[in-house]
Amino acid sequence: MSAWLTQHRAALAAAFRRLSSAPLSTLLSLLAIGIALTLPAAGYVLLDNLRELGNRASGVKQISVFMDIGASRKDSNDIENRLREINKLSGNLNWRFVPREEALQRLQKTEGMAEIVASLPRNPLPDAFIVEPQDSEPAALEALGQTLSAWPKVAHVQLDSAWAKRFSAFLRLGRLALTLLAGLFAAGLVAVTFNTIRLQVMAQAAEIEVARMIGATDAFIRRPFYYYGALQGALGGLLAAALVLGGLRLLAAPVSELATLYGAAFTLHAPLGQGIAALTLGGALLGWLGAQLSVSLSLRQVG
Template sequence: MNVWLTQHSVAIKGAWQRLLASPLNTLLSLLVIGIALTLPAAGAVLLDNLRQAAAGVASTQQISVFLSPEASRKDATELESRLRQEVSGKVQFVAREEALKRLQETAGMAELVDSLPRNPLPDAFILEPRNAGPEALESLAKTLSAWPKVAHVQLDSAWIKRFDAFLRLGRLAVLLLAAAFAAALVAVTFNTIRLQILAQADEIEVAKLIGATDGFIRRPYYYFGALQGMLGGALAVLLVNGGVALLAEPVSHLATLYAASFRLHGLGLGQSALLLGIGALLGWLGAQLSVGLYLRQIEPK
């Protein structure tokens, strides 16, 4: 066990020494890896923020239930009782007199309302169901339309469907972008390790002649690739969270202008750790491909 730990600690130390031996090359590689991880990570953060912003709006999605003109106040009371029993959520009754008063208070409508011979507005209910999913809202609206004394049910859920479709498309685009940049990250690590192997080809061949195993030769490069990928992931976390910090205040101010409360959030601790792990995994994969290809090439025929 001690021998195993010693071998791995030596390999990790050697990987750090290789990273520090050429700081400019290391910095350039980290920038490439960091940017490659930043773009899909930023896209995922953007979609998550949009989803949360839309959830706040969708949670207050309303259904307007308009009663028929001949419906009496008794009918409205009975319908309200039934709505409170069968609809899970907030139910608000708007009397026709109150609706007319609100219309009269609207700019430019006072004279028009005064000229009306009678109140043309019906009694209505404003519903805010707990389940604000598009399918659930449409099903509820269809059910309410069949109730007696209900003249019209108004629901605008088309935007929710469009937004859900947009989010699905966005997630697919982020996945494709992540796959493309993951391949680029593996290629960068592959090429970096390849150059190091070629520079140390004589040492590797001597080590093979005196009995060094493939695992002994591979190990330092594996750690180098993993460390390089992990550091690139750390840079990506800094870039994403730094961008979110710069945009948080303007976005919050914009939301305030629209009478809303919203604040951008960046990568959390778990998401940051995941991004570091993905970077390390892709770096390790690039190192494995590079070292494996070289060892196969130098094997005796």
């Protein structure tokens, strides 16, 4: 056990030495890996923020329930009780009752509508409910809309499911495109590590030959290269996380300003510990994979 640990420590130290022995080449490799990981990572973060923004956007997951024009306040109370029951069961429903008087007042305040409203012999607007479920999936919204429209004294249920569907499809497409992009860049990272390690194996052919002759196992020979690949990938992942965080920091103020101009309060959220750890670990795994492929192939060539 002690010998095993000693060898792993030595392999890790050797990997660090190799990284620091050629700083310029290491820096260039790290930049290539960092940028390769930055693009999909930044894409995921932006898509996540977009999803958040879409969910917050007015009307995206709202359902308007219009009562019959002749419905009484008792009928409205009945609808409110039913909504309360649904909320009790699922616990993810918000709603607001909009009396017909309030609706008329709002209409009156709309530019150019005051005179028209004043000329009306009576209030033509019905009582209404604005229902907002937590689940914004188009299918869930539609199912809830159907349930509401079947209730008594409900004249019309309006939901912008087409918009929600389009938005959801856009997010799905974005995710798929990013997954493809991530796969492509992951292959690039593996290729960068593969090439770096191959050059190292060739440069150390003499040492590998001697080590084999005097009793080095394959694992002993391979270990420093694996550590090197994983270390390079992990550092590239950290660099990518730093680039994403830096980019978000630069964008945060202008995005908030833009959101304020549109009357919304929105701030970009950055990946925290978990996201950074995922990038670092992902980079390390891909680096290890590149090293594994390269060492297997190169050692056969070295003999």
